[in-house]
Amino acid sequence: MEAYREIILILAATIRVATPLVLAAIAGLFSERSGVIDLGLEGKMLAAAFASAAVAAATGSAWLGLGAGVAASLALALVIAFACVTHRGNQVVAAMAVNIIVAGLAPALALAWFDQGGQTPQLDGPGQRFLGIAWPWAQAARRHPVPGLAYAELLSGHNLIVYFAAALVPASAWVLYRTRFGLRLRAVGENPLAVDTAGISVNLLRYQASIISGILCGVAGTYISTAASAGFVRDMTAGKGYLALAALIFGKWRPYPTLAACLLFAFADAGAARLQGVPLPGIGVVPVQLIIALPYILTVLLLAGFVGEAVAPKAIGVPYTKEK
Amino acid sequence: MNSPRIPLLLALAATGACAASAADFSPAIVYDFGGKFDRSFNQSASVGAERFKKETGIAVHEFEIQNASQREQIMRQFARRGASIIVAVGFTQASAVETVAKEYPDVKFAVIDGLVDLPNVESINFREQESSFLCGMAAAMASKTGSVGFVGGMDIPLIRKFALGYRAGVAYVNPKDEVFENMTGTTPAAWTNPSEGSELAKSQFGRGADVVFHAAGATGIGVMQAAADAGLLSIGCDSNQDYLHPGSVLTSAVKRVDVAVYTVFTEARAGTWKAGPRVLGLAEDGVDYSLDEYNRKLVTPEMEKRLNQAKADIIAGKISVPEYKAP
Numbered sequence: 001m002e003a004y005r006e007i008i009l010i011l012a013a014t015i016r017v018a019t020p021l022v023l024a025a026i027a028g029l030f031s032e033r034s035g036v037i038d039l040g041l042e043g044k045m046l047a048a049a050f051a052s053a054a055v056a057a058a059t060g061s062a063w064l065g066l067g068a069g070v071a072a073s074l075a076l077a078l079v080i081a082f083a084c085v086t087h088r089g090n091q092v093v094a095a096m097a098v099n100i101i102v103a104g105l106a107p108a109l110a111l112a113w114f115d116q117g118g119q120t121p122q123l124d125g126p127g128q129r130f131l132g133i134a135w136p137w138a139q140a141a142r143r144h145p146v147p148g149l150a151y152a153e154l155l156s157g158h159n160l161i162v163y164f165a166a167a168l169v170p171a172s173a174w175v176l177y178r179t180r181f182g183l184r185l186r187a188v189g190e191n192p193l194a195v196d197t198a199g200i201s202v203n204l205l206r207y208q209a210s211i212i213s214g215i216l217c218g219v220a221g222t223y224i225s226t227a228a229s230a231g232f233v234r235d236m237t238a239g240k241g242y243l244a245l246a247a248l249i250f251g252k253w254r255p256y257p258t259l260a261a262c263l264l265f266a267f268a269d270a271g272a273a274r275l276q277g278v279p280l281p282g283i284g285v286v287p288v289q290l291i292i293a294l295p296y297i298l299t300v301l302l303l304a305g306f307v308g309e310a311v312a313p314k315a316i317g318v319p320y321t322k323e324k
Numbered sequence: 325m326n327s328p329r330i331p332l333l334l335a336l337a338a339t340g341a342c343a344a345s346a347a348d349f350s351p352a353i354v355y356d357f358g359g360k361f362d363r364s365f366n367q368s369a370s371v372g373a374e375r376f377k378k379e380t381g382i383a384v385h386e387f388e389i390q391n392a393s394q395r396e397q398i399m400r401q402f403a404r405r406g407a408s409i410i411v412a413v414g415f416t417q418a419s420a421v422e423t424v425a426k427e428y429p430d431v432k433f434a435v436i437d438g439l440v441d442l443p444n445v446e447s448i449n450f451r452e453q454e455s456s457f458l459c460g461m462a463a464a465m466a467s468k469t470g471s472v473g474f475v476g477g478m479d480i481p482l483i484r485k486f487a488l489g490y491r492a493g494v495a496y497v498n499p500k501d502e503v504f505e506n507m508t509g510t511t512p513a514a515w516t517n518p519s520e521g522s523e524l525a526k527s528q529f530g531r532g533a534d535v536v537f538h539a540a541g542a543t544g545i546g547v548m549q550a551a552a553d554a555g556l557l558s559i560g561c562d563s564n565q566d567y568l569h570p571g572s573v574l575t576s577a578v579k580r581v582d583v584a585v586y587t588v589f590t591e592a593r594a595g596t597w598k599a600g601p602r603v604l605g606l607a608e609d610g611v612d613y614s615l616d617e618y619n620r621k622l623v624t625p626e627m628e629k630r631l632n633q634a635k636a637d638i639i640a641g642k643i644s645v646p647e648y649k650a651p
Contacts, residue, residue, distance in 0.1 A: 009530035013523060116361040119542070122568065124552075131553075229518040230549045234543045238517050273527045276506050287509050288479055 003112035005149065010270050012153040015150070015162060016228065018266035020045070020220040020237075022165045027216035033176065034209035035189040035250045035315040040080050040095035041217055042241025043102040048073040048221025050106035053232035055112065056128045064227050065128070070218030076102070077214025078207075085206045088319030099241075107234045120225075120232040128135060128157040131226040161223040166250035167218070173255040185209060189313035191287040192320040202320045217241075236301050246299055252310050264302075327620045351589045352374070352385040352407040354398055356414030357512065359388045362431045364541055365562040365581060369413045369436065372585030380593070395420035403428040409592040411436065411511060411585055415482060416512075422447060432597060436581060443599055448584045450530040451481070451605030453489030454638055456537070457645045458613040458631055460493020460560045462575050463535040464501050465627045471502040473528030475521055477540035478514040479507040481650040486539040486561075486577070488648045496634070504528045508543050518546025525550035525558075535559065548573060557622070564619035566621065570589070574622050576614040578598055583609060607639045 024041045031038035050068035056065030076098050083089040114120055123129050123289045135156035141148030176182040184205055188195045192202045217299030224240070225232045247265055249256030279285045303310075353373050360370035365516040373384045385407065387398045395417055402410050403424060409432040412421050418438030425433045427444045434446040443449075451641075474490050476483040487505055495499050504522040508514040521543035525536050529550070536551055537559040538544035544561055545568075551558035552569035560566060560576030567573075584604060591597040604610020613631060615623055623631075637643040 005391050009527070013527060013530075016526075017523060067568075111359070116363075118359055119361070122545070122549075124569070125602055229522055229546045231518075231545070233545070234564070235513065235516050235517055238513055238520070254564065268524070273506060273524050274531070288509050292479075292509055320529070 005145065006274070007018055008149050010168065010267070010274060012157075013080055013270035014263060014267045014275070015154065015158065016266075017269050018233075018242050018262045019162045020164045021244045021247060021262040021266060022169065022259060023161075023223065024241055025219035025247045025262055026255065027213040027220070028245055029172065029176075029253060029255065029258060030185070030209045032183050032316055033189045033313055034206045035192060035265055035313060035318065036081070036084060036206055036210060037091040037095065037317045038096045038213055039239075039245065040076065040214075040241075041244055042077050042237055042239070043095070044073040044214060044220040045224065046099075046106055046237045046243050047076055047102045047110035048218040049225035049236055050102075050110065050120070050221075050232045050322050052125065052218075052222040053225040053255050054110065056115070056123055056226050057064070057121045057231070058105050060125050060128055062128055062226050064131050066130075066222045069213050069222035069225075073218035073221060074211065074214035076209045077217070081195075081207050081210035084200050084319065085203050085210070087095045087319065091317055091319075102170040103235060106232070110163040110232060112156070118234050119146035122195065123226060128226070129230055132157045132159050132163055150217060159218060159227045159229050161224075163217065165223075169255050169259045170254070181208075185207075189315050190237070194319070203310050207322075246303070248301060250299070251310075252311060265299065268298050298322070330387040340512035341470075344469075346407070347645070349382055349593045350385065350400040350406060351382065351411070351592065353387070353585065354402075354407070354413065355386070355388045355409045355419065356416060358388055359516065360386070362542060363563060363565065363568070364544070365579070365640060366413055368563045368579065368581040369411075369585050370582075372476050372582030373589070375582065375586050382593075384589070389417075392416075394425055399424040403431045403482050407431060409434065409588065409597070411588055411618050412438070413581065413585075414438075416478070420456055427467065432592055432599075434585055439512065439601065439624050446588065446597070446599050447601045448588070448605050449601070450579050451647075452577070452579060452611060453645045453647050454486050454606045454614055455579065456489030456539075456609035457484045457493035457643075459495070459537055459575060459633060459640065460490040460495075460503075460576045461497050461625065461631060461634055462493075462613065462627060463557075463559060464494040464497035465491070465504045466574055466622065467501065467533075469532045469534045470498070471504065471532045471534070472507070472607060473504045473525065473536035475528070475536060475538045475540055475544070476505070476507040477509075477522045477543050478627065481648060483507070483539050484650075485648040486537075488647055490537055493647050497630075499633070502532075504533055508540055515541035515543055517543045518549070521546030522550035526554070529554055529556060537577070539562070539577070539626075544648075554623060558613070564614040564616065566616055568613055570618040571621070573619055575619055578612045578614070579609050580604070605638075606635055 028038040051072035052065035052069030055068035080094050083094040099148045111118045138152040138156035141151045188205045196202050247261035250261040272294050275291050358365050377384050382471045401645045411434045413436050415437040421433050421435045422440045425445050436448045439633040474487050491503050525547045535557040538547040538559045554573040557574040559574050562579045564578050565576045
């Protein structure tokens with residue numbers, strides 16, 4: 001019974017930790033499937049985290065914060081697209097430039113506007129954050145742990161963005177594999193010349209993919225600052241953008257395997273939090289450093305041995321030049 | 325650009341060398357990552373600097389570190405410009421202080437939370453284990469479930485010191501109570517990860533804890549938020565954080581960095597400043613637990629009585645609080 005309770009709680013934490021990873025990984029999936037490397041996930045998320053917290057603090061509305069977060073992330077996505085698609089610049093360099101700019105600019109703006117050392121004010125007013133939504137009878141269901149606790153912890157009690165992320169994966173799979181737009185998007189990442197020959201604009205498709213990526217990163221960043229915590233702090237994305245990229249590669253650029261990879265990383269993270277200081281049978285207490293490194297060790301092991309070859313979209317990273 | 329001023333400065337130095345007046349006193353302070361408004365450690369230091377400024381009318385030169393390479397640069401710059409004393413806030417600044425203090429043996433330095441053995445450096449440390457002990461007692465007395473939590477920031481000896489004192493305080497009240505201990509990480513990023521902090525707190529709540537103490541800088545903001553969201557109790561750190569979530573913050577392990585900064589400036593000005601190590605604990609009012617209008621309702625009179633009794637016993641040496649020694 002105790003083990004059951006423990007597992008349910010770890011799974012609930014997994015869902016919370018996985019949400020920004022899923023959003024960012026799916027954002028990267030659209031962009032990379034169109035042939036544009038999306039190293040800018042981290043910077044776009046951080047910009048959104050800052051913009052949403054700043055606007056939510058100033059206006060008192062989480063929804064306006066979400067709008068600002070999406071707008072900030074979208075603007076950066078368009079900057080990267082302008083450099084890489086229109087002007088055929090190096091995609092890695094442009095994206096890293098954005099990451100570095102945001103890492104410095106967000107705390108600088110926060111310092112100038114709020115004068116609290118590069119943070120935004122604490123969000124604690126009603127409506128400033130996305131809070132968990134309790135489903136009907138969730139409290140009552142806890143009295144019958146099987147399956148009530150699972151219902152109360154896993155299905156109920158999350159905020160809107162978590163449910164959005166959950167719905168996003170099947171929706172993306174449908175768009176990618178069942179619609180004309182999805183077919184063209186996949187084609188442009190594999191063989192842009194063929195798409196061009198068919199009379200479809202390569203640049204337009206890549207811009208559309210960048211816009212989708214910008215919007216989703218905006219939602220992910222908003223989740224980090226206004227749902228998972230209450231306000232912006234310097235470097236608060238803490239590498240989640242790169243982790244999402246790893247999950248995307250691990251998931252071979254497909255929606256469901258990518259979701260599985262995100263959940264695995266999040267599970268390792270949530271599990272690690274609970275393993276600290278707990279004596280394991282036969283081993284004793286494992287040093288905290290090893291436990292904190294566990295998700296990364298797992299990543300390296302899995303990427304090295306277990307997933308098989310991950311084949312990237314063929315045209316990824318190559319700017320498309322129309323034949324003259 | 326500076327050249328025309330140098331003869332003037334030399335002239336001033338020549339005339340004023342014997343009788344240093346208040347106008348010559350020029351203190352400087354270097355804050356660590358997090359900045360002077362981190363609502364915690366650095367902010368406490370800035371309160372001390374502000375108090376000195378207000379009481380004496382003497383300007384204090386301040387600098388907030390943005391990246392690690394700036395530490396030595398700014399300290400050299402302050403030293404070159406004739407700062408009377410340079411206070412470096414935070415354990416990560418110790419090596420920079422050591423380098424620059426050797427280069428400028430005539431300039432006074434003070435490092436807070438670090439240890440630098442040089443004839444012109446004062447090293448100020450706190451007995452954090454003593455305030456953590458009191459917070460552990462408060463946690464154990466307030467807990468209804470018999471389990472409490474601790475969330476540390478970066479896994480360093482200083483934070484282990486907090487954890488050990490806290491455990492001892494919990495055990496002093498109720499030896500059977502369980503303490504869950506989590507560290508956020510092993511890099512400086514562990515100080516600025518509130519979402520991980522709130523995840524760690526939630527995992528401890530899930531295991532039955534109903535009071536959680538953080539020693540995690542800005543990560544702790546997430547810890548306290550999680551406690552407030554869940555309707556449970558948290559304990560603040562370094563600055564008095566009771567006001568952040570009134571009714572949910574049981575107390576704070578206050579570290580009077582402000583007193584340390586103010587004292588260093590005042591002594592340096594009066595000429596009574598001495599180099600060497602100095603350790604501030606409960607007896608010196610260097611650390612304490614907080615009690616104000618925001619947590620008045622949470623700390624019952626019996627709790628207050630026991631806490632004050634323990635405080636007196638620690639000062640008198642009747643209770644010995646274990647101190648973490650790095651292996």
